[in-house]
Every structure is written in structure tokens, then in C-alpha cells.
Amino acid sequence: MTAPTPPRLREVFDAVIDSPPASRAARLQELTAGDAELREAVARLLAAHDAAGGFLDAGPPTLAMPDVDVAVVGRRIGAYEVVRELGRGGMGTVYLGVRVDDQYRKAVAIKVLRAALDRDVLHVRFARERQILASLDHPDIARLIDAGTTKDGQPYLVMDLVDGVPIDEYCTRHDLSIDARLVLFRRVCEAVHHAHRHLIVHRDLKPRNILVTADGSPRLLDFGIAKLLSPDDGEAPGVTETSLRVMTPEYASPEQARGERVTTASDIYSLGVILFQLLTGQRPYRLPSTRLDEIVRTICDTPAARPSAVAAPTVTRRLRGDLDAIVLAALRKEPERRYGSVAQLSEDVRLHLAGHPIVARPDTWRYRLSKFVRRHRLAAAAAVIVAASLVGGLGVAVWQARVASQARVAAEAERARAERRFRDVRHLANRFLFEFHDAIATLPGSTPARKLVVATAVQYLDGLATESSGDRQLQEELAVAYDRIGDVQGSPTGANLGDVAGALES
Numbered sequence: 001m002t003a004p005t006p007p008r009l010r011e012v013f014d015a016v017i018d019s020p021p022a023s024r025a026a027r028l029q030e031l032t033a034g035d036a037e038l039r040e041a042v043a044r045l046l047a048a049h050d051a052a053g054g055f056l057d058a059g060p061p062t063l064a065m066p067d068v069d070v071a072v073v074g075r076r077i078g079a080y081e082v083v084r085e086l087g088r089g090g091m092g093t094v095y096l097g098v099r100v101d102d103q104y105r106k107a108v109a110i111k112v113l114r115a116a117l118d119r120d121v122l123h124v125r126f127a128r129e130r131q132i133l134a135s136l137d138h139p140d141i142a143r144l145i146d147a148g149t150t151k152d153g154q155p156y157l158v159m160d161l162v163d164g165v166p167i168d169e170y171c172t173r174h175d176l177s178i179d180a181r182l183v184l185f186r187r188v189c190e191a192v193h194h195a196h197r198h199l200i201v202h203r204d205l206k207p208r209n210i211l212v213t214a215d216g217s218p219r220l221l222d223f224g225i226a227k228l229l230s231p232d233d234g235e236a237p238g239v240t241e242t243s244l245r246v247m248t249p250e251y252a253s254p255e256q257a258r259g260e261r262v263t264t265a266s267d268i269y270s271l272g273v274i275l276f277q278l279l280t281g282q283r284p285y286r287l288p289s290t291r292l293d294e295i296v297r298t299i300c301d302t303p304a305a306r307p308s309a310v311a312a313p314t315v316t317r318r319l320r321g322d323l324d325a326i327v328l329a330a331l332r333k334e335p336e337r338r339y340g341s342v343a344q345l346s347e348d349v350r351l352h353l354a355g356h357p358i359v360a361r362p363d364t365w366r367y368r369l370s371k372f373v374r375r376h377r378l379a380a381a382a383a384v385i386v387a388a389s390l391v392g393g394l395g396v397a398v399w400q401a402r403v404a405s406q407a408r409v410a411a412e413a414e415r416a417r418a419e420r421r422f423r424d425v426r427h428l429a430n431r432f433l434f435e436f437h438d439a440i441a442t443l444p445g446s447t448p449a450r451k452l453v454v455a456t457a458v459q460y461l462d463g464l465a466t467e468s469s470g471d472r473q474l475q476e477e478l479a480v481a482y483d484r485i486g487d488v489q490g491s492p493t494g495a496n497l498g499d500v501a502g503a504l505e506s
Helices: 006-017 021-031 036-051 119-135 167-173 178-197 264-280 292-301 313-319 322-330 342-354 365-375 377-440 447-465 472-490 500-505
Strands: 080-088 092-099 107-113 144-149 155-160 164-166 210-213 218-220
Touching: 006 021, 006 036, 021 036, 080 107, 119 144, 164 167, 167 178, 167 210, 167 264, 178 218, 178 264, 178 313, 178 342, 264 313, 264 322, 264 342, 313 322, 322 342, 377 447, 377 472, 447 472, 472 500
Parallel strands: none
Antiparallel strands: 080 092, 092 107, 107 155, 144 155, 164 210, 210 218
8 A cells, every 4th residue: 555645644634633522433434444554644643633632722832731630530529529521622621520419419511720831820821711701691601600629729610511512513413504504603693792791702712612502502612711801800920912822723813823912803703714614514724734833824814715615506606695795704814804893793694684784795776675675575576566567557558559549540541531532422423413414404305314313313312411410511512402403303494304292302
């Protein structure tokens, strides 16, 4: 077999180290199936990582001294008996404890200070954690129950035992939707904001410090490296931010990585990293090594990618726009350019969930209109249908009006043509009836023809008479015509057909 290549080695190591400690062995076996050499190399790296005592979580090597604490499992600390170890961090070891006095029985988490070279500094910081936890009262922050010192002089804290899993693992295990993850994230923001209102900065926000219980409630843990913002914070003389630089690099802000003054803006940055991870399953960037200078350069200089650019294709469209803007606003390198508070970050998430415009995006009329339409989809769809109906109806009405107008013009033109034809026919009829009759009146044997002309004329005039109502000119023409027909029929003063009765009627 050939030696595993560094990229592959790093890839497997990162995947295994991100898994819960209890499942790392199975995860390693799964990722290195058929490659025993790679599995052995990764196992050596994991052992070295564990032996380092949590360097990346605890700070520089001076704080990661070998653990020389006296074994406490099975011993009694205060009113509690230590059952087993739950985990280790940069400042102490957490044990499962059970209250054993006659008051009540309760399972708790007991955090005992680890031995280290700079014991005085750590004692000061541990005492401050005890004071911080005692001042916080929020349902989503692990509650301090008791505090004291062991018989060996080691400080300890007794806290609520939180039976849960890291927030990222919980979201993955329950396959939460984007909206459900955002709702859960807002609860975390509320807990952090509660701490900020008490002038407390957590400084080590990460999924492992945010456990989610079986009922879906988050619990914020470990204010052990928090920094009180008030001037009277009990910091030991000579202790500076740069000298301790306690952080988890994957979630640390640029100013934290540089050892500069830490404010609430640092927690906002860490929350931005966590939100990025909850939405995409990845972190904004991958740290190249454990060298401090390279870590600082990556954190401070590498721009964060848009979540929609690295997320799974199934959620890319959902993240594009608002959520990209919210995450990137929280991850700005300059503290003053991030959200002004955790409450503002949480409020932007709420606005997004409610379909309202968010602060992190430019407030253009087009953006506001798009949010209004998405917020009122049914009403907007109905309005579009109504508008389309109105436009369609207006179009039909205009078309019908145009057709009617055209029909009216055509009818008027047709009526004008009919009137002209009617006048022509009247003129022709008058000339035929009277001029033709007068022309044949003196001809021998024309009497039958004259009778035919007169009969035709009477029939024609009777027909016109029924249509002459209201037409005074036509009535005048008919009166003249009937008068002349009467002369032809039986006028005693001239040649006639001898039809006296017809003449009188005409």
C-alpha cells in the first residue's frame, strides 16, 4: 500500500473529528474501509489531537498542560457523588454527578478545574465563570446550581445536566427544514442577547456549546471564557486578551484571532458561522493547519462564501437573497459593519420568516414589492386575476365599442345609400307613371295600356303611403301623385279611363 496523500488524510481527519466522540471509531472505519494504512494514519492524528488537551479550544500551548488532576470518579464533591466523566475542555473536566444527601436525588453536571502551569490565572477565570453563571437566569442557558472547592483545593461548579446533542447534529439527525432551523437559531440568539444585556460576552459560541434536548429546546453552555464588559470584572493583573487568546478558531472572529479587544460583535460573528453551518452543513472556510499565524490569516483575510453558493442544490434557491445577506452581514470582518446587536440579527431572521423586508438588504421599491407579493400570495394572485379580468373586460368593451362604432358608421352609410336608392326609385317611378302615361294617352288603342299603368301606379302609391308616416316631403309627393292619378282615372275636363269611383278615392 502507498502512504495516504495529505489532502485525503486531512479530509478523513476533518470528517471524523467533527463526529461525536462516541461515534468516531465507527465513522473512521466507514471512511477508511479497505485502506488500513489511511485508517492507522488518521488514528495517530486523532490520538495526537486528544493528547494536546484541546489546544484549539483552550488557547496557546501554555494553557494545555498535561492533566495531573487527582481522579475524582467515585469520590464525593460537596453533596454530589461523581459517577463518570462526560467530557473535557480547555479549562476543566465535566463529570456526571448525583446528589447523595438526604435532601433530594438529582443528576447534575460537575465541572472541576484542571491542573495547569499558570494555576493562579485559571483560578481567577474559573471564579469568574462561577459569578457569570450565577448572574444569568434564562430558560435556554444552563443554570448554575452550586459552587465550591474540593478537599484538594480545586474549584468546581454544579450545573444543570443537559441531556442533548450539539445543535448542528440535532438539525441533521431530525432533518429540520430551513424554517425550523431558523426558529431554533432565534432561540439561541435570545439566550445570547440575555447574556449581552448582563454585559457578558460568551466568546466561545460553537455547536458543541449549544445542546438541543429531546423536546427541541436549545441550552447554551460554558461561559468559562466569557469576558465581562464592565470595568470591574475581576481580571487578574497582567492577564491580557492577547496572552490568553482563548478561542475555537473555526468560530472565532477576526478581532478575537488577532488578540484584540472582544465585544458583543465577536459573538455575532460566531453566530454567523453557526448559522452558515446550520443552513449549508459546512463552515464558511476551512482552516489550513494548526499554525496560529495561518489560522489568523485565514480568519481575517478569507472572505466568506455566500451560503447559497455552497449549499445543496435542493436549498440553494431558498438561501439565495435574504439568508445570504443575513449570514454575510454577521460575518463581516469589521466589527462595526456587523449587526449592531444579537437582537438585530434575530429580528432580521424573524422578518425573513414573516416575509417582510430585512435590514441587511437595500430597501428598494422592487425588493419591497417582491416581499409584499410573497407575503400575500393568495391576495396578490386574486388581485392579478381581478386585474387581468378588468383589463380583459376593458379590452372586450373597447373592442365591442369599436365594432359597434364601425357598425354604426356602416349602418349610417347603408342608410344613406338606401335613401339615395329610394329617391332614385321614386324619381324613376314618377317619370314612368306620368310621363309614360302622357306619352301614350293620345295613341289609338292605348286604353288597356293606360289602365295597366294606372293600376300599377295605385299599387305603388298605396305601398309608399304605408311608409310615409313622419315624412312630410314624401306625403306631399304622394298627394300630388294621387291627384294626378285621379285625373287619369275620371277627370271630367280631360281624357280619362271613365273610373269615376277610382278617381274620387284617389
